[in-house]
Amino acid sequence: MSKFAAKAISALFAVALGFLATSAIANTDNDAIAERIAKVGSVCVEGDDCGGAAAPAAAAGARSGSEVYTASCSACHASGVLNAPKFGTSDWADRGAKGMETLLHSALNGFNAMPPRGTCGTCSDEEIKAAVQYMVDSAK
Template structure:
């Protein structure tokens, strides 16, 4: 009985191996009918590395921010801050909640700016807006504090 089971296992393993090889070959064959341009587009790198001091392309998010001019505090809040500040994720002061904001405002605007730019607790530097200028961060803070009195 044991030799019968071993024989069945070997045959099953062989069949599975052949099926796997056939599947790999069929996917490789489908690439044969593609033009060199189609293949190049399919295997092109997703991104590029930019080294300081070299001529580099501007990332699309940064290009959009640069071309559209500075974003309003409300626009920055709605795009980058609302995910955490609307519901108080990880202790973030909630938008519109004077009790959450009062102790932070009491420490001064410079402290709020420093925390926003450098990060604090679970908040990363610049929140989630790596492309925001200091003025845009300032506008977002002003928008949140003005609407949380």
């Protein structure tokens, strides 16, 4: 074992002991200590999220129709790729006539060359619906 590793480990023990000794009285130091421990070796204590799984997109609040459209739908719907109904044109007046329920069903499950969820795997049903509404509202 290298001298450095031995030092690092003893430092870790010192910090960990300090942590145990002071956690009951000095809770405010816990973050700083946890941060120092994490630099030596990744320690994950119960109650921490430990930078593991990313929070689900929905937790950050639902994206608006225009945000979802720009991120996931415009690639095809802005210019009409594969005959996708084009944003801001009468294409959407025709589609709108089908009714939201039908359009949403197509958007969620796919419809001919229209891929399920427009390939947005992280979009909630609500976000897909908002994007459909946004495109229907763009009809001229």
